[in-house]
Amino acid sequence: MIELKIQRVGASLGVELPYEVLKQLQTSEGESIFLENMFDGSYSLTKHNEKSAEQMMLIDGQMHEEDS
Numbered sequence: 001m002i003e004l005k006i007q008r009v010g011a012s013l014g015v016e017l018p019y020e021v022l023k024q025l026q027t028s029e030g031e032s033i034f035l036e037n038m039f040d041g042s043y044s045l046t047k048h049n050e051k052s053a054e055q056m057m058l059i060d061g062q063m064h065e066e067d068s
Contacts, residue, residue: 021045 004015025047027033036044 002018002021004017006013006015022028025033025045027047032048034046034048036046038044
């Protein structure tokens with residue numbers, strides 16, 4: 001587990017991501033990353049790609065169908 005501290009960035013708040021996290025996400029300055037709310041209430045930090053987005057939409061659709 002990696003601890004991230006919330007700090008002031010201008011008029012907002014933010015966190016600084018360690019190099020090892022950026023390397024694992026295969027991302028760099030200027031790219032977007034996403035904080036996803038998982039089904040169990042936890043969060044996942046991910047790099048967006050179309051394949052995973054499509055899979056999440058399919059999973060989300062199946063979860064709603066099962067709830068009906």
